[in-house]
Amino acid sequence: GFGGGFDDLGDIFESMFGGGFGGFSGGGRRNPNGPARGNDLKQSITITFEEAAFGVTKEIKVNREEECTKCGGSGARSKDDVETCTRCSGSGRVVEVQNTILGRVQTQTVCPECSGKGKRIKHKCDSCNGRGAVNKAKTIEVKVPAGIDDGQQIRLSGQGEAGRNGGPSGDLYVAFRVKSHDFFVRDGFDLRCEVPITYSQAVLGAEIEVPTLTGKVVLKVPEGTQPGTEFRVRDKGIKYINRDLNGDLYVKVKLIVPKKVSSKQRELLSEFDALEDKTGSIWDKVKKAFK
Ligand SMILES: [Zn+2]
Ligand SMILES: [Zn+2]
Incomplete structure (x- = not known):
């Protein structure tokens, strides 16, 4: 087309004169004896x-x-x-x-x-x-x-x-x-980690020790804590660059279900199972699905 013709002409001029046309190319005129940055x-x-x-x-x-x-x-x-x-x-x-x-x-x-x-x-x-x-x-x-x-x-x-x-x-x-850390994962200036809790700890609540980059802290896990709940420990993250401020540490609790139990544990759990309340929205939903 029309525009294309001009482009082609431009290309011809460029290939003919290259950078050698001193008056046009500013870069070529720099004094080679002048100061140059390393x-x-x-x-x-x-x-x-x-x-x-x-x-x-x-x-x-x-x-x-x-x-x-x-x-x-x-x-x-x-x-x-x-x-x-x-x-x-x-x-x-x-x-x-x-x-x-x-x-x-x-x-x-x-x-x-x-x-x-x-x-x-x-x-x-x-x-x-x-x-x-x-x-x-x-x-x-x-x-x-x-x-x-x-x-x-x-x-x-x-x-x-x-x-x-x-x-x-x-x-x-x-x-x-x-390098990555074996326990902590960095997320900006915050840190994330995962700690295990038992079913009993989740149900009854517990105080669990959590490592931080500057020693351990005690995390209070309240009664009835759900699996995967994340707790924030203030200021135990990474220091902000050139600022007097720290990120936080987010601790996620991971519910560990034992693969094996002792006979005593089995006995107690069976007893507990008999007393467990199996009503509520999720149980009801499953019941309805059987119809
Ligand atoms: Zn010369
Ligand atoms: Zn020399």
């Missing part, structure tokens, strides 16, 4: 459930580019080893004239001789082999804040790769994998 780095570490809950200090090893201390980032053995590029006279760019179907077109491109730096190095620095930067393994201390969760990351400002020509360093992003 690259960001990303590293992930695995921590335990408790370390995530309470915070921890960890050491991580990163390999990062740092400015070569021997040449100060110039890449040259000495100051005298830096000379102006003869091909581009130090501008870093060369102008080429091309004959195209549209006539003669001047194209400005990055100088192939000096890769746009405008300089050439006669003798390269021994330490960095002319790169101006060296790869170093560095141990960094990471303060993991209490409350961090699986999949979250923190940014360590300026701990990434060194900037070039006096530019700032990049940042280091540390992503966390948090």
